[in-house]
Structure formats: C-alpha cells, structure tokens
Amino acid sequence: MAKLIVKSPYIKCGSGKSAGGYLKYIATRERVEIIPDDRPPTNKQTQLIAKLVEDFPDAKELMEYEDYSSHPTKATASALITLTLETNWDKLSSMDGYAKYIALRPRAERLGEHGLFGDDDAVDLAAVADELDHYTGNVWTHIISLHREDAARLGYGHADAWRTLLRTHRNDIAAAMKIPPEDFRWYAAFHDEGNHPHVHMMAWSVKPNQAYLSKDGIRQIKSTLTNQIFRQELLHVYEQKSKSRDELVAETRKAMLELAKAMREMTCIHPEAEQIIWDLSRQLSQVGGKKTYGYLPKPMKKLVDEIVDQMARLPTVDACYQTWWELQCQVEDYYSEAEKRIRPPLSQQKEFRQIKNAVIREAEHIRMNRISFEDEEMQDDGEQISTYAMSYKCQNLQSVANDDRFSLAERDEAAEQLEQLAEGGDAYAQHIIGTAYRDGGLLIPDTAKAQKFLECAAEQGLDAAQHALGKLYLSDDADVHNSTKGIYWLKRSADNGNDFSAYRLGKEYLSGKNTIKDAETAVSYLRQAANNRNAYAQYLLGKLTLMGEGVPEDMDAAYEWFAAARDNGHAYAEFFMKRMERGEQEPSSVLLSATRLLYHMGNIFRDNAPAPAANGVQIDRKRLQRLREKRVALGHKPDDHELEQQQGFSMKFHM
Numbered sequence: 001m002a003k004l005i006v007k008s009p010y011i012k013c014g015s016g017k018s019a020g021g022y023l024k025y026i027a028t029r030e031r032v033e034i035i036p037d038d039r040p041p042t043n044k045q046t047q048l049i050a051k052l053v054e055d056f057p058d059a060k061e062l063m064e065y066e067d068y069s070s071h072p073t074k075a076t077a078s079a080l081i082t083l084t085l086e087t088n089w090d091k092l093s094s095m096d097g098y099a100k101y102i103a104l105r106p107r108a109e110r111l112g113e114h115g116l117f118g119d120d121d122a123v124d125l126a127a128v129a130d131e132l133d134h135y136t137g138n139v140w141t142h143i144i145s146l147h148r149e150d151a152a153r154l155g156y157g158h159a160d161a162w163r164t165l166l167r168t169h170r171n172d173i174a175a176a177m178k179i180p181p182e183d184f185r186w187y188a189a190f191h192d193e194g195n196h197p198h199v200h201m202m203a204w205s206v207k208p209n210q211a212y213l214s215k216d217g218i219r220q221i222k223s224t225l226t227n228q229i230f231r232q233e234l235l236h237v238y239e240q241k242s243k244s245r246d247e248l249v250a251e252t253r254k255a256m257l258e259l260a261k262a263m264r265e266m267t268c269i270h271p272e273a274e275q276i277i278w279d280l281s282r283q284l285s286q287v288g289g290k291k292t293y294g295y296l297p298k299p300m301k302k303l304v305d306e307i308v309d310q311m312a313r314l315p316t317v318d319a320c321y322q323t324w325w326e327l328q329c330q331v332e333d334y335y336s337e338a339e340k341r342i343r344p345p346l347s348q349q350k351e352f353r354q355i356k357n358a359v360i361r362e363a364e365h366i367r368m369n370r371i372s373f374e375d376e377e378m379q380d381d382g383e384q385i386s387t388y389a390m391s392y393k394c395q396n397l398q399s400v401a402n403d404d405r406f407s408l409a410e411r412d413e414a415a416e417q418l419e420q421l422a423e424g425g426d427a428y429a430q431h432i433i434g435t436a437y438r439d440g441g442l443l444i445p446d447t448a449k450a451q452k453f454l455e456c457a458a459e460q461g462l463d464a465a466q467h468a469l470g471k472l473y474l475s476d477d478a479d480v481h482n483s484t485k486g487i488y489w490l491k492r493s494a495d496n497g498n499d500f501s502a503y504r505l506g507k508e509y510l511s512g513k514n515t516i517k518d519a520e521t522a523v524s525y526l527r528q529a530a531n532n533r534n535a536y537a538q539y540l541l542g543k544l545t546l547m548g549e550g551v552p553e554d555m556d557a558a559y560e561w562f563a564a565a566r567d568n569g570h571a572y573a574e575f576f577m578k579r580m581e582r583g584e585q586e587p588s589s590v591l592l593s594a595t596r597l598l599y600h601m602g603n604i605f606r607d608n609a610p611a612p613a614a615n616g617v618q619i620d621r622k623r624l625q626r627l628r629e630k631r632v633a634l635g636h637k638p639d640d641h642e643l644e645q646q647q648g649f650s651m652k653f654h655m
Helices: 020-028 043-055 057-061 063-070 074-087 096-104 125-133 148-154 159-168 170-176 215-229 231-264 271-286 298-312 315-332 354-367 392-402 408-423 427-439 447-459 463-474 483-495 499-511 519-530 535-547 555-567 573-581 593-607 621-633 642-646
Strands: 004-007 010-012 138-146 184-191 198-205 617-619 651-653
Touching: 004 215, 043 057, 043 074, 057 063, 057 074, 063 074, 074 138, 138 148, 138 215, 159 170, 159 184, 159 198, 159 215, 170 184, 170 215, 215 231, 271 298, 271 354, 298 315, 298 354, 354 593, 392 408, 392 427, 408 427, 427 447, 427 463, 447 463, 463 483, 463 499, 483 499, 499 519, 499 535, 519 535, 535 555, 535 573, 555 573
Parallel strands: none
Antiparallel strands: 004 138, 010 138, 138 198, 184 198, 617 651
C-alpha cells in the first residue's frame, strides 16, 4: 500500500550538545549503492536489531522494520539499523555502543561538496553548522520516506523533487511547528538508500524555545505532504469513493423496492427490530428535554445501537456498507500506518451517526402515536391539466417546449410565446409558465413570477393551478411561505374536485403543521379523496380506522380501506392486510417502523447529509449562477432581467 512515513524526533541543543554534527552527517554521507543482498543477516546485525528494538520501540513503525520482518536479509537489516540510528541521533551520545557503530561504519565523507538544500540554492554548510553549534533551542530532525516503487512512480526518486516539495510547503510545516514563517529555518538532504529513499529535514526557529510540535502537528505535516505527493492517486480514489456512495444509494433504493415487493409477498418481516423500536418508544417517556442520541442515558443508547445493527444485517445494506468501507480504507491508508482495519458495526461508524437520531425519531413517533405518511415516492398528479379545454396553440407550444428533440432555440421561442399567452390571460398557459418558473429547467427559477402566474390561473378557477399555488405557499421558501393562503387555495382546489388537494388537506389537518390540528376535518377530506380512488387517502384512512383516530376503531372497515388502496396500487396496503389476517397485536404505528427506518438510512447513506424533500427542488445562488452560465453556453438567450437575478435568491419547494 502506497504511503508516506514521517518521523519527527528532535535534538535538544545547549549544555554541550549541538545539532551541527548531525547536519554535517546528513549533508555529506555517501549514498549507499542499491545492490540487493539476499544473504541472511549476520549475527551482529541480528543482535544489534534486537537491542535497537528494545531501546527504541518506535523502530517497529518504520517501513524498514516491516521489510526486515517479512524478508530478513543483510540488506534489509542494514537499512533498518541505519535509519533507526539516524532517527534517534539525540540519544546516541550517551550510548557508547551506538556511538562507536556510527563512528566506525563505512561512510566516506564528501570533500568539497554536500547535498544540503533549503530556501536558497546555495547553502554554506560550515556557516549553518556553526549556527547550530551555538544554538540553544530544540532542532527537529524530520525523516520523510517513501517506498522505492512509490518514489519512482511518483517522481520522488531525486533531490530536486523533494526540494520543490519542501520549499512549496515550508510555511505549512512552520505552522504545524507553531513557528512564524519569518522565524522558520530549515535544511534538508536527500538520501537515495535501500528500499526507502528519504529526506532528512532539520527545522528550528531563530528564536529558541519558540517552536512546539505535537502529535497533531506531525499528523498535519504528514497530511499536507501526502496530499501533494499522492494528489492524482487520491483524486482517483476519492472519485471511486464518490462513485461507491452513488452505488450505495442505488443499491439502497433497490433494496427498498425489493422490500416493498417482499412485504406484498409477506417475506420481509423484522420482528426483532420492531420489538426493540417498540421497547425504545416506551422508554423514551422517561426522558425529559432533547430526545437525541447524545442526551439519552446509556441503556437507551444501547437500544438505539442494537436497532441500527439489526437493520445493518439486511444483506443488501451490509453489502453496500462493505463497499463503502473498502474505499474508505483506501483513502485512510494514505494517511495512516495501520496494518489492518476492522470494519466497525454500523452503529459505531461516525460518518453514519445520523441513523441513530433517525431511529429515535421513529420511536418517538410511535410513542406520541403520530401518524406516518408513507408517500415519499408518491406521484402527485394534482397539477395535471386536461387538454380538453386547452387551445390548440397552447397545446402545440407546450409540446414543443417540453420536447428535447427540438433545438434549444425552438424550445426557447415556444416558452416565450407561452409566456405571451399567459400575459394575455390564458389560464392554461399561466399554469404552465408558473410551474416552469417554480421548478426551473427550461426557465431559470423565479419565485415572484411563479407566484404571479399561478395566482392568475388559480383565480380563473383552474384546480391544478390552485393545487400548485397551495403547495407553493406551504413550501419552506421564506419568500413565499404563507400557511393561511396555502390552506385556502388547497381548499379551493379540493372543492373543484382535485383529490390530491383533498389528500394534502387531510395530511395538514392531521399534522397541525400549517393549520390547527383537527382529526375530524382531516378524515372528511381524506374520505373525499378516497372516494375519488386516491390510493394514498384510502391507505391513510385504513390506518386511522385501525387506530381509532378521528373515526371509531373498526377492524373490518380498516381492512376494506387497505384492500381498496392495494387495488389502486399502494405498495404498503397489503402489508397491513396480511398482519391483520394473522391476528398480530402490535400497535399499527409499529408495523412499518423498520421499513421507514430503511428509507431514512438510504437518504443518509446517499450523501451523509439530510436529504431534500421528496420531489423537491433546491436552488441557491451558486447553483443559480451555474445554471445561468450553462444555459448561455448551450445557446439559450440571456434573460432580460439579469440584473435582478444577480442579486440571487433561494428557493425550496416541497412538491
């Protein structure tokens, strides 16, 4: 595995000790000729290595130790001894055995030249050595090494590359050592030795006792240099990791479809997870204040973890997690020297800790007896308009504008003519242009224009426009949100026979988010939608009747509503029917808890952040600018209200 090794010992100068000798040593030592010697190590080498490892345990962290352990030869033994001694130079003066070894080892000093480099091309070795001989602070002796094959592949098999690297990042290294750039002094030499070419870098502050290098600082130096050396390879790995996340989402969504099918076939029951969620929901009543993972007592945290790990045992989720984990390890291997990583349980994976709070929210919904709405994938047909009363011109223009087989210029022209029709009072054109300004795509999103055209169409009695306008007012967009107007227009639409508006009103009166909570009114609107064969309203009425919420509890009536929803294509209706047929007694709010949790997990797996609302559109200023630039690049005409758009705006619609 490609990786960078950074060791950062230091020499404590003063009291008769200096770093000048070390500087001369790294500057003038002869490079070892790279000649493989596969003969077994000598007895003296073996004995010396045993003593080195005992005296300097961190020698086991060196790549040379790894080489020696896997393939003990004279060559690997020599490389390990050399670098271990160099890494612990400051301690050797008081250890006669090692000092004697260094003094007598075959190294020929270069006369008249040296390999030292720093900020400047010309380095006066004698002057720098004299400075260090009189220096009284700490001098750090960084040793930075690569595997030979990595150095050759990445272009770090010569001194010039290392010099450029260290000069480029000298301020980063200074910052990690808590040294102002102007006070930072450093020199280095490249040693093309053995299987691990490396540089020795000496670094200090002109002000003694100013520098400080912690473990975090060493990690910072390593991370900075790793990012530079392995930049291209890391980009590839990150690209693969991103692809893995996308595949993870796709697999999770596929799993959700398979789960829905399995539920219809009664092969996907999770009694263990459901029981634990039920236990957690009852215990949450004992917790005051915030009901998030960090505020729960340890026994409840344990329950949450168990639920997460139960869900992670599903084969598809497990396979997705494993794919993500393997790519994560590839990235971490560039920064960490760990030999082997063990995949933690999903409950202990920090990047997916949001799943825990999703579990708590589901359990809290059960405890509070809150109604859930399994309509995340609902296709809202409430905005569909009949072409029966639409003018031929409007139909034709809409067809051209929405058909990507036409050129961009033709589609733009059709959109312009539709807007002219809308300005002239055509309700259908107003609805088409209003939703286009709301959603973007053919037109750049514009909340004000969306509101204007939808209101014109709604006032003319077009129920689809009334439905769209109601949703616009109930969206989370602060510029347009108005609960009173949103409910008003949904009622107008429902009165005109729009069953999706009636269903949405039923949900609003059940949740109490945008209006006063009223179960009786909610049931009335749901019945209106259900009688028009709205499967989601039929399904929700089945749950309400099963629970006795807003209507008398009636098992037979609930079963009939579920059957009607099933016949109209609702994915979860038969799930309830089969459980009722088996006489299972769990509260109805528990029945789909595991399935809903899987849905939440899919969103969290997707991008490790809260997912946007189903079928929602989010436009921020940066995205808006990118969209505008893309449209112009593709040949669309610049908008005549460019100045207004440059001010930027934010839109968020829940469809």
